[in-house]
Amino acid sequence: MYSESDLQAAVEAGAISQEAADALRSHAADRRASPLVDEEHFRLLTGFNDIFVAIASVILLVAVGWLGQDISGGLDSGKPTVLAGILVTLASWGLAEYFTRVRRMALPSILLLLSFAGGFAFTLFAAAFRLFPDAGSRIGALITAGIALATAVAIWVHWRRFMVPITVAAGAAAMAGVAITLTLSAFPDIGDTIFWVVMAAGVAIFAFAMWWDMSDRARTTRRSDVAFWLHLAAAPMIAHSLFRLLGVLSGTVTPGTAVAVIGLYILFGLVALAIDRRALLVSSLAYVLWALSALFRQAGAVETSFALTALVIGSALLLLSAFWHKARKLVVEGLPQDISGRLPYLDRDVVTV
Template sequence: MYSESDLNAAVEAGALSRTAADALRDHVAAARRAPVVDEEHFRLLTGFNDIFVSVALALLLVSLAWIGGSILTPLGGLGVAGAAWFLAEYFTARRRMALPSILLLLAFVGGVAGTLFGIVIEAGPQNLSPRATAAIFAGIALVASGAAWAHWKRFMVPITVAAGAAALVAVVAALAVVAFPQLAENFYPITLIGGIGVFVAAMRWDMSDRERRTRRSDVAFWLHLVAAPLIAHSLFQLLGVFGPTVTLPMAVVVIALYVVFGVVALAVDRRALLVSSLAYVLYALYALFQQAGAVELSAAFTAFVIGSALLTLSVFWQPMRRGVVSLLGDLGNRLPPVAMA
């Protein structure tokens, strides 16, 4: 299967004309009865060799972390970061392998952060105040975001921007705890604001490529994957969904929020919010069925209701999205195009 990145690379190399590439996209969209944008493509595998190489990379990087850490704690992260960058020069810059590139990016950023954590463990005092701990964490997260930026400038792996955004959210959350130590007990308002910020960034990348035919769309996809759990998890935790009991009003609020997330997902043509908040609506419905007396079958009823709803949404995604976008007026013209009736 050829991805959008492969088609764009073929056009840039002159192996395929832009007209032919557009004709191929239109043919595939017509055969699937859906516009290309509705497929929400992202590149993860170019073949089974990606999995083979990724397993080998994971074994190598874990062994480097283990050996280096046994000598001196910071050496574990340093070895992983150095090896990840070196290997990316081949598997990312030359081979353009999708899954190994993602793994190497995460290993590099994680290795940089791990090196700094190792230095703190080796040299830092044992009993730090919450404010000092948050300040150290903010510094490490800031360096990690800088590492992600450097990796992006060299290799431009789409997930890199999302990794940097997640690190920046961590920086903001940690600095907020430094300024207001009481937030250490409940930092969900900060992560909620951070999630909204990442969502806005994702939409900026999305709106710059409405047809979703370039790397910018892939960047937006990963940003949405970061934003969705930050928004959903923070919001539902603030509501106390996983408290001792789920009351009927609470369950109604959870389901209503899930409907709102569904409307947003339809408008922006991204499904990450629906997936990230799924556990909460499942829990709320499960609790309701138990309170209604269906103790033995509460899990089955919950799975049946949610599974049926999601399948219905999938089948009627295009007409439902058409209706939602039509209500947005001029804003709808800045979102990904909808399928014609």
């Protein structure tokens, strides 16, 4: 399976002409009865071998980490050890040198980036655990912020070497962790107010994702893949924080709160249509299901509330998917030209003109 970035890379390498690539895109769009620009491609699998290598890599990394814990006495003491983290970090980098840099395998590259970042952070946590065993909550938050910052730097080095699209989102999430933990260190009794910081971090990552998106309106390069993962990182931070502040997770949902949640979901849908990204809709789906189910229960449909909710939401999302391009055209054409001119193209024909 070849992605849009693979096709564009073939054009740049001279393997096929730009006209042939455009013809292939048009043919694929005709077969799908949908413009390719609206398909929101991202590279996850290049073949079943990706799954095979990913499973083998996970087994190997677990074994390496386990041996590191055992050799350094971590299994007996139940404490994290530096050796385990170092071994996982080095193994992840070493495997990436072949499966990412040489083979360009999608799923293994994603897993190896995550294991590299996780192993690096684990190493620092294990070192901090031994150096500061009695650290309080404020000092602990400062240490966590430092670890998140160091992990972000390590992720940047990984990006410079391997250029895996998800790496930018991982680095952005690490920097968001720095901001959140620094806030917790400065205000240890902040409570649920911390979710304002989480939401602000999510909005910042969303803006960063839009910067990448606007640089590739045709979605034919790796920049679109980077934007996809950034949107995927930003969406749960925005959705969870917003609905948490609305009190959706408090246990009881009033009719007013439920209506507000549904209204926000509709707003998320309009934003998703405008930017042609579905991450916000997926991330906030659980909350709107909960709110709509509460409305049905309060209306007396206690036993069938979940089924009715699933029927309404599932039908609405399927209809939206079926008419995504038409709905998106209505939304985008209703926006000012200064905004719509920066959004992804409505049709592939715009790209080839």
